[in-house]
Amino acid sequence: MPADLIAPSILSANFAKLGEEVDNVLASGADIVHFDVMDNHYVPNLTIGPLVCEALRKHGVTAPIDVHLMVKPVDRIIPDFAKAGATYITFHPEASEHVDRTLQLIRDSGCKSGLVFNPATPLTYLDYVLEKVDMILLMSVNPGFGGQSFIPSALDKLREVREIIDDSGLDIRLEIDGGVKVDNIAEIKAAGADTFVSGSGLFGYGRDSDPNRYDSIVGEMRRALAGVDR
Numbered sequence: 001m002p003a004d005l006i007a008p009s010i011l012s013a014n015f016a017k018l019g020e021e022v023d024n025v026l027a028s029g030a031d032i033v034h035f036d037v038m039d040n041h042y043v044p045n046l047t048i049g050p051l052v053c054e055a056l057r058k059h060g061v062t063a064p065i066d067v068h069l070m071v072k073p074v075d076r077i078i079p080d081f082a083k084a085g086a087t088y089i090t091f092h093p094e095a096s097e098h099v100d101r102t103l104q105l106i107r108d109s110g111c112k113s114g115l116v117f118n119p120a121t122p123l124t125y126l127d128y129v130l131e132k133v134d135m136i137l138l139m140s141v142n143p144g145f146g147g148q149s150f151i152p153s154a155l156d157k158l159r160e161v162r163e164i165i166d167d168s169g170l171d172i173r174l175e176i177d178g179g180v181k182v183d184n185i186a187e188i189k190a191a192g193a194d195t196f197v198s199g200s201g202l203f204g205y206g207r208d209s210d211p212n213r214y215d216s217i218v219g220e221m222r223r224a225l226a227g228v229d230r
């Protein structure tokens with residue numbers, strides 16, 4: 001069974017001291033850094049790019065960096081993120097002209113590849129490309145902003161994707177993103193997720209940068225996950 005990975009979404013971190021925030025949340029026991037890239041075109045918000053990813057690596061972050069591209073077009077930014085130290089690069093299939101080519105480009109750039117599904121995006125985009133996918137990310141909110149509520153239909157979609165992955169025998173992570181908190185993480189794992197993105201649930205809404213908060217929330221998430229079989 002794949003290990004549970006907790007992936008803080010730095011979208012909700014205090015950007016004025018991002019390196020310290022990432023150090024603190026990783027020191028609290030989080031596993032991978034979820035890095036949301038928004039372009040004010042594919043989604044109505046604008047965030048961070050390869051320079052910030054590179055800066056985190058130069059700062060000394062060695063944990064995997066999970067780059068979630070909410071951009072269109074997709075391909076031209078992939079080599080820049082690979083050079084900047086991304087571990088995973090995931091993208092929305094409807095934002096790419098050639099999904100197979102984009103997946104291959106990510107792997108050829110030395111990164112792990114992934115597809116992201118909005119709440120209403122059909123899973124048919126997985127047809128014919130599953131062998132080129134290292135991660136499937138299901139959005140449990142519509143992309144663009146942190147702090148939204150978990151959309152319950154994501155649980156059925158998780159169960160569907162878990163079955164697809166298990167039937168395939170492939171080594172593919174199943175990540176969930178949006179409204180993940182201490183009080184729903186167990187139910188989300190039971191539905192099949194193994195990688196849990198949490199932004200406001202971990203960092204809070206006020207960007208108050210409290211490392212003690214990260215210790216207690218990551219601990220509570222671990223305890224909630226430990227009691228559940230996937």
Ligand SMILES: O=C(CO)[C@H](O)[C@H](O)COP(=O)(O)O
Nearest residue numbers: 143144146147178179199200
């Ligand atoms: O991709 C995202 C939004 O598009 C964020 O990663 C996601 O919403 C996490 O934030 P929260 O845990 O506060 O919902």
